[in-house]
Amino acid sequence: MARRSEIIAGLRRILPERAVIAQAVELKPYETDALTAYRQVPLAVVLPEDEAQVVDVLKFCAAGGVRVIPRGAGTSLCGGALPLADSVVVGLMRMNRILEINYADRYAVVQPGVTNIGITQAVADAGYFYAPDPSSQLACMIGGNVGMNSGGAHCLKYGVTANNLLGLRLVTVAGEVLEIGGAHCDAAGYDWLGLITGSEGQLGILTEVTVRILHAPEGARAMLAGFASNEVAGECVAAIIASGIIPVALEFMDKPAIHACEAFAHAGYPLDAQALLIIEVEGSQDEQADMLGRLREICERFAPVSMRVAQTEAESAAIWKGRKGAFGAVGRISPDYLCMDGVIPTSRLGEVLRRIEEMSAAYDLRVANIFHAGDGNLHPLIMYDANDPASFAKAERFGAEILTLCVEAGGCLTGEHGVGVEKRELMRVQFSESELTQMRAMKDVFDPQWLLNPAKVFPL
Amino acid sequence: MARRSEIIAGLRRILPERAVIAQAVELKPYETDALTAYRQVPLAVVLPEDEAQVVDVLKFCAAGGVRVIPRGAGTSLCGGALPLADSVVVGLMRMNRILEINYADRYAVVQPGVTNIGITQAVADAGYFYAPDPSSQLACMIGGNVGMNSGGAHCLKYGVTANNLLGLRLVTVAGEVLEIGGAHCDAAGYDWLGLITGSEGQLGILTEVTVRILHAPEGARAMLAGFASNEVAGECVAAIIASGIIPVALEFMDKPAIHACEAFAHAGYPLDAQALLIIEVEGSQDEQADMLGRLREICERFAPVSMRVAQTEAESAAIWKGRKGAFGAVGRISPDYLCMDGVIPTSRLGEVLRRIEEMSAAYDLRVANIFHAGDGNLHPLIMYDANDPASFAKAERFGAEILTLCVEAGGCLTGEHGVGVEKRELMRVQFSESELTQMRAMKDVFDPQWLLNPAKVFPL
Numbered sequence: 001m002a003r004r005s006e007i008i009a010g011l012r013r014i015l016p017e018r019a020v021i022a023q024a025v026e027l028k029p030y031e032t033d034a035l036t037a038y039r040q041v042p043l044a045v046v047l048p049e050d051e052a053q054v055v056d057v058l059k060f061c062a063a064g065g066v067r068v069i070p071r072g073a074g075t076s077l078c079g080g081a082l083p084l085a086d087s088v089v090v091g092l093m094r095m096n097r098i099l100e101i102n103y104a105d106r107y108a109v110v111q112p113g114v115t116n117i118g119i120t121q122a123v124a125d126a127g128y129f130y131a132p133d134p135s136s137q138l139a140c141m142i143g144g145n146v147g148m149n150s151g152g153a154h155c156l157k158y159g160v161t162a163n164n165l166l167g168l169r170l171v172t173v174a175g176e177v178l179e180i181g182g183a184h185c186d187a188a189g190y191d192w193l194g195l196i197t198g199s200e201g202q203l204g205i206l207t208e209v210t211v212r213i214l215h216a217p218e219g220a221r222a223m224l225a226g227f228a229s230n231e232v233a234g235e236c237v238a239a240i241i242a243s244g245i246i247p248v249a250l251e252f253m254d255k256p257a258i259h260a261c262e263a264f265a266h267a268g269y270p271l272d273a274q275a276l277l278i279i280e281v282e283g284s285q286d287e288q289a290d291m292l293g294r295l296r297e298i299c300e301r302f303a304p305v306s307m308r309v310a311q312t313e314a315e316s317a318a319i320w321k322g323r324k325g326a327f328g329a330v331g332r333i334s335p336d337y338l339c340m341d342g343v344i345p346t347s348r349l350g351e352v353l354r355r356i357e358e359m360s361a362a363y364d365l366r367v368a369n370i371f372h373a374g375d376g377n378l379h380p381l382i383m384y385d386a387n388d389p390a391s392f393a394k395a396e397r398f399g400a401e402i403l404t405l406c407v408e409a410g411g412c413l414t415g416e417h418g419v420g421v422e423k424r425e426l427m428r429v430q431f432s433e434s435e436l437t438q439m440r441a442m443k444d445v446f447d448p449q450w451l452l453n454p455a456k457v458f459p460l
Numbered sequence: 461m462a463r464r465s466e467i468i469a470g471l472r473r474i475l476p477e478r479a480v481i482a483q484a485v486e487l488k489p490y491e492t493d494a495l496t497a498y499r500q501v502p503l504a505v506v507l508p509e510d511e512a513q514v515v516d517v518l519k520f521c522a523a524g525g526v527r528v529i530p531r532g533a534g535t536s537l538c539g540g541a542l543p544l545a546d547s548v549v550v551g552l553m554r555m556n557r558i559l560e561i562n563y564a565d566r567y568a569v570v571q572p573g574v575t576n577i578g579i580t581q582a583v584a585d586a587g588y589f590y591a592p593d594p595s596s597q598l599a600c601m602i603g604g605n606v607g608m609n610s611g612g613a614h615c616l617k618y619g620v621t622a623n624n625l626l627g628l629r630l631v632t633v634a635g636e637v638l639e640i641g642g643a644h645c646d647a648a649g650y651d652w653l654g655l656i657t658g659s660e661g662q663l664g665i666l667t668e669v670t671v672r673i674l675h676a677p678e679g680a681r682a683m684l685a686g687f688a689s690n691e692v693a694g695e696c697v698a699a700i701i702a703s704g705i706i707p708v709a710l711e712f713m714d715k716p717a718i719h720a721c722e723a724f725a726h727a728g729y730p731l732d733a734q735a736l737l738i739i740e741v742e743g744s745q746d747e748q749a750d751m752l753g754r755l756r757e758i759c760e761r762f763a764p765v766s767m768r769v770a771q772t773e774a775e776s777a778a779i780w781k782g783r784k785g786a787f788g789a790v791g792r793i794s795p796d797y798l799c800m801d802g803v804i805p806t807s808r809l810g811e812v813l814r815r816i817e818e819m820s821a822a823y824d825l826r827v828a829n830i831f832h833a834g835d836g837n838l839h840p841l842i843m844y845d846a847n848d849p850a851s852f853a854k855a856e857r858f859g860a861e862i863l864t865l866c867v868e869a870g871g872c873l874t875g876e877h878g879v880g881v882e883k884r885e886l887m888r889v890q891f892s893e894s895e896l897t898q899m900r901a902m903k904d905v906f907d908p909q910w911l912l913n914p915a916k917v918f919p920l
Contacts, residue, residue, distance in 0.1 A: 104698055104807045127704075149651070162651070163623065176894045184805045184836050185872035188879050188890055189917055190899050191609070191622070194654015215704030238564055244587075244675030287747075345644045347564040376644050412645035419648050430648060434636045439650050441905040445898065457649055 007066055007088070008044050014056040019094075021045040030071065030089050034136070035079040035422055037338070037392060042069065042083030047091045051171065051207040057090060058205065059175035067451050068173070070201035072112065072144030075136040077339050078420030080148060080200055084455060090205060092143050098122050099208065107166055107183045108213050112143025112206045116150075119211060128213040131158035134416070135324055143206045149198030151416030153323065154280075156374035157248040158214070160416060162197045167210035170196060170203070173447045183210050195442070200418050201453040203446040220248060220282035222316040223292055223309040225299040226273025230254055231350030233275035236302040237373045238346055240279070243298055245291055250374035251278040251323055254353065257330070257368040257381070264329035265322035270306035277373065278323055280316070326370050327381070334366065334383030336392075340399050341417035342406030346376045352409055356380055356402055363398045365391070377415035378406065404429050419457045427459055467526055467548065468504050474516040479554075481505040490531065490549050494596070495539040495882055497798070497852060502529065502543035507551045511631065511667040517550060518665065519635035527911050528633070530661035532572065532604030535596040537799050538880030540608060540660055544915060550665060552603050558582050559668065567626055567643045568673050572603025572666045576610075579671060588673040591618035594876070595784055603666045609658030611876030613783065614740075616834035617708040618674070620876060622657045627670035630656060630663070633907045643670050655902070660878050661913040663906040680708060680742035682776040683752055685759040686733025686766040690714055691810030693735035696762040697833045698807055700739070703758055705751055710834035711738040711783055714813060717790070717828040717841070724789035725782035730766035737833065738783055740776070786830050787841070794826065794843030796852075800859050801877035802866030806836045812869055816840055816862055823858045825851070837875035838866065864889050879917045887919050 008022045021027060022044045032039045043066075048054045061068050067087040074081050083089050096113035103126055108119055116137040119130040133152035134140055140150070146168065151160040158164065167181035181193040196203055227233040233252060240250060253261065253269075253276045262269040269276055277299075281291040292309050299307055310316040322329070330337055344352050353369060360367045366383040380402055384395035403413050403423065407430050413423050427436060440458060443450065468482045481487060482504045492499045503526075508514045521528050527547040534541050543549050556573035563586055568579055576597040579590040593612035594600055600610070606628065611620040618624065627641035641653040656663055687693040693712060700710065713721065713729075713736045722729040729736055737759070741751040752769050759767055770776040782789070790797055804812050813829060820827045826843040840862055844855035863873050863883065867890050873883050887896060900918060903910065 104702065105805050106701065159623075162654070163619075172898070176898075178895050178898060179892075182870070182872070184803050184870050188873040188883065189887060189896075190902055191654045191658050192899075194622070194651045194657070195902075197654070198651050241566065242564065242675075286750075290746075343644050345565045410642070410644050412642070413648040423648065427649060432639075434632075435638050435640075436649075438632070438636075438638060438905065439652075442650055442655075442902065445901040445905055 004043055007064065010060055010064070011044060011046055011057065011088070014060055015046055015048065015053055019047050019049060019053065021047070030074070030083060030091070033074040033076040033079060033081040035077055035082070035420065037386065038079050038082050038421055040083045040085055042087050042089045043085065045089040045091055047094045049094050051169070051177065054090070054171045054205050054207055055175045055177065058171055058173050061088060061451060062173050062175065062449065065449060065451065067454055069453055070147070070205050072141035072147070073115070073139045075140040075144065076148065076420060077341065077417045078414070078422035080144070080418050080420040080456065082421050092141065095207065102183065103128065105183060106213050107210055109208060109210045110142055112209060113141050116140050116142060116145055119213070123213050124216070127216050129216045130211055131164050131214055132161050135327060142209050142211070146197055146206060146209055147199065147201045148418040149416065151372070151377065153249045153251055153372060156250055156372065157246055162194060164212045165193060165197060165209070166212055168193060168196055168206055169208035170206055172204045173449070173452050178204070181210070198418070200420065200457050202443055202457060203452065217282035218284045219288065220280055220316065221288045221292060221310050222278055222280040222319045223295060224269065224307065224319060225277045225279065225304045226270035226306040227275045227277070227302060228305055230275045230353040232302050233277055234346070234349035236277060236299055237349065239298050239301065240295065241346065241374065243294065245294060247279045247291070247295070247374065248282045249278065249280040252276070252371035252373035254369040256366060257326060257370050260329040260333050260368055261322040261326050264332060265318065265325050267318040267322035268308065269322055273305050278319055330368055330381045330383065336384050336386035338382045338384070338395050338399050340380045340382065340402055341414050342378050342403050342411060343376050343415040344378055344406050344409045344411035346373065348409045349373065352378070352405060355405055359398055359401055363394050365395055365398055372415070376411065400426055421456055424457055425459050427457070464503055467524065470520055470524070471504060471506055471517065471548070474520055475506055475508065475513055479507050479509060479513065481507070490534070490543060490551070493534040493536040493539060493541040495537055495542070495880065497846065498539045498542050498881055500543045500545055502547050502549045503545065505549040505551055507554045509554045511629070511637065514550070514631050514665050514667055515635045515637065517548070518631055518633050521548060521911060522633050522635065522909065525909060525911065527914055529913055530607070530665050532601035533575070533599045535600040535604065536608065536880060537801065537877045538874070538882040540878050540880040540916065542881055552601065555667065562643065563588065565643060566673050567670055569668055569670045570602055572669060573601050576600050576602060576605055579673070583673050584676070587676050589676045590671055591624050591674055592621050595787060602669050602671070606657055606666060606669055607659065607661045608878040609876065611832070611837065613709045613711055613832060616710055616832065617706055622654060624672045625653060625657060625669070626672055628653060628656055628666055629668035630666055632664045633909070633912050638664070641670070658878070660880065660917050662903055662917060663912065677742035678744045679748060679773070680740055680776065681748045681752060681770050682738055682740040682779045683755060683769040684729065684767065684779060685737045685739065685764045686730035687735045687737070687762060688765055690735045690813040692762050693737055694806070694809035696737060696759055697809065699758050699761065700755065701806065701834065703754065705754060707739045707751070707755070707834065708742045709738065709740040712736070712831035712833035714829040716826065717786060717830050720789040720793050720828055721782040721786050724785050724792060725778065727778040727782035728768065729782060733765050738779055790828055790841045790843065796844050796846035798842045798844070798855050798859050800840045800842065800862055801874050802838050802863050802871060803836050803875040804838055804866050804869045804871035806833065808869045809833065812838070812865060815865055819858055819861055823854050825855055825858055832875070836871065860886055881916055884917055885919050887917070
């Protein structure tokens with residue numbers, strides 16, 4: 001207790017009054033992120049307003065051996081921003097300025113607390129956008145996107161955060177500022193940019209992010225195709241990819257997901273289908289028409305139970321409203337669910353979904369599957385009852401079994417959400433002891449005391 | 461000397477007879493790479509044939525504190541494969557098998573000694589290709605491409621090696637085998653794939669590489685546009701990029717490069733132009749025609765002195781023969797040249813080329829500039845006389861001054877060739893002492909004795 005008040009007093013000495021939060025009622029909102037099954041109030045929260053304050057906080061914490069949890073918007077689905085009881089949360093939401101926009105060289109330099117959508121909004125009038133689009137893009141912040149290497153439905157064409165990132169400024173736990181990459185900089189020396197991206201706040205705290213901005217396409221149009229089984233829809237996905245067409249998005253929903261989303265969004269999803277593909281193309285009107293024509297032909301080979309091409313932007317928007325609102329939609333039928341995030345070879349889609357169905361029956365827990373099918377990124381939503389600890393425990397075991405299945409199928413534990421606290425014990429399923437040791441040694445280099453977002457990513 | 465024979469005897473104990481080279485005359489070809497100004501015969505060369513032999517060699521060398529130089533085809537332009545006198549070169553050219561090709565999931569698994577073009581050749585009949593295309597692609601090997609994160613003229617559209625890489629198997633100097641990424645694996649934990657890519661053989665030796673293969677486009681066509689000055693051509697590049705068209709390649713040559721390449725390739729390059737753009741588009745015939753039409757309109761705004769669109773595949777091929785043969789072409793007018801590799805903001809192209817012209821006059825050394833203009837990657841070829849040590853020393857100073865200029869203009873020391881021995885002292889121009897310390901600490905993690913390709917990348 002003495003230590004707690006000392007730490008808070010120390011933080012108050014180096015930060016403005018408004019930047020230190022220490023009262024229980026004000027700490028409460030920071031006790032969890034979007035993985036709400038885990039909660040822990042931190043010792044304190046600080047909200048630095050510039051890089052110098054971040055440096056001061058980290059130097060202070062490093063000197064005192066105080067653990068630090070970086071936080072953006074708190075939208076992590078894997079508990080990436082979950083506090084420890086003795087930790088200081090460093091919230092970056094006040095560092096939300098756009099520092100530079102350069103259209104000639106197509107980049108933007110922003111602070112970590114700028115929202116994902118905020119970058120696109122800042123450049124949209126000039127005809128540009130920032131490509132990665134997590135479902136949480138209205139809220140989630142670019143600092144967190146970098147920490148988790150976030151993806152989104154449109155990453156099939158544009159890649160994930162790592163593919164759209166040019167440079168970073170990073171403050172190490174020792175308070176040193178490192179410049180990594182930059183607007184015109186392919187890396188000389190080791191590729192830090194890749195190492196920091198997806199390192200889940202364990203190697204330093206970001207103070208600036210330089211991203212690639214892209215020319216917005218002339219337009220985009222979506223189509224829906226419903227199929228008689230998951231397997232057939234999976235074969236259609238493989239045929240589309242094999243055709244060489246790269247849709248900007250290629251999303252898959254199984255029957256429970258179709259019904260949940262349709263009840264929520266009234267987008268005209270086919271309720272008689274066992275599986276639905278949402279396929280979007282973009283470009284000029286001619287290009288759209290050409291690609292949609294070829295996609296229709298491919299889909300028709302798989303005897304679709306329904307097929308519909310959006311005729312207007314509004315129809316496309318309704319189709320996406322259903323998909324982007326999927327989490328809310330599932331929330332209406334089950335207030336509590338775990339959103340899993342695994343990757344599998346597209347060619348094994350049918351088989352993996354069949355196994356998940358069997359597990360669902362065995363665990364007696366419903367599951368809806370939503371899937372960035374083009375890049376093999378599966379999001380099973382496991383529904384449970386948070387008021388029943390046994391139900392939650394079962395849901396966690398079910399989730400672990402799904403992710404283990406993904407790895408066994410030749411895939412990966414996480415596609416775009418990260419490891420966090422949720423999957424740390426599962427890291428052993430994917431990585432050997434040597435591989436984990438080597439990764440831990442890299443953390444040692446940046447953070448020898450393991451103060452930055454510890455107790456995550458690695459098995460305890 | 462006793463130590464030398466002990467090392468060779470030790471290597472012979474663990475490897476087949478044919479895999480150990482120790483005679484002076486057989487060692488000679490390994491004394492240099494494509495940066496021929498630097499030469500050093502190694503202590504021995506080993507040519508392992510499988511991963512187990514790589515493991516054995518590294519364990520042996522680590523136990524004896526013997527330094528190790530990994531080598532692919534020896535095409536490095538920055539001395540990446542230059543031996544040390546007391547080192548063992550580990551040549552990977554015999555590990556040249558293609559292990560798996562999967563068209564459904566669009567990847568290939570190959571050994572490090574497969575040539576870059578060899579991957580495309582293996583999948584071309586099925587309509588696929590491997591995208592990054594260094595000028596040395598007939599010879600250079602995928603292991604070296606990964607080590608240097610190699611690029612090429614077509615990387616404007618497809619990205620460099622890092623963007624086309626899915627997984628690696630890496631043997632650490634301690635002889636541990638690490639699996640990094642994979643065909644369907646977005647990284648959980650830290651992104652090793654990015655860290656290893658471009659680490660110039662300093663963190664381990666590759667034994668398998670998994671790359672993305674892409675559907676070949678229906679066709680491609682190139683056009684030429686000559687301009688009255690470098691500045692005007694630079695403005696045209698900026699206008700093309702700003703238009704949102706992404707050509708598959710956008711190459712820039714200044715007058716000396718145009719003349720050297722035309723004399724070599726007879727491709728019909730305009731000899732009256734001060735600067736030439738080679739612009740290539742790909743897709744269906746309609747898409748090509750559409751894009752070429754829009755590109756013509758853009759070029760016409762900059763009063764081209766000549767403009768010509770290839771009407772046939774053969775004409776396109778001739779245009780590319782000139783560009784891809786540029787190194788040979790410059791070799792005809794000056795047997796000795798240094799090929800530099802810097803990155804600048806495209807918007808500062810005109811200004812940087814003007815400064816290089818001034819330096820050329822001051823150093824009294826000719827220079828030809830070839831430039832992946834779309835991504836800002838400049839290749840000045842500095843011509844000198846290798847029989848005159850003063851001329852070489854001047855060329856090196858000139859090169860260092862160009863790269864310093866690139867960094868000052870907001871760019872980078874290297875785009876796609878790496879640091880090697882050539883640019884190690886210049887790393888201080890780009891990176892702070894903290895940043896270099898942090899990178900060295902990462903090498904410590906993988907290679908605590910600094911046995912793997914030491915004396916490169918970092919200032920001595």
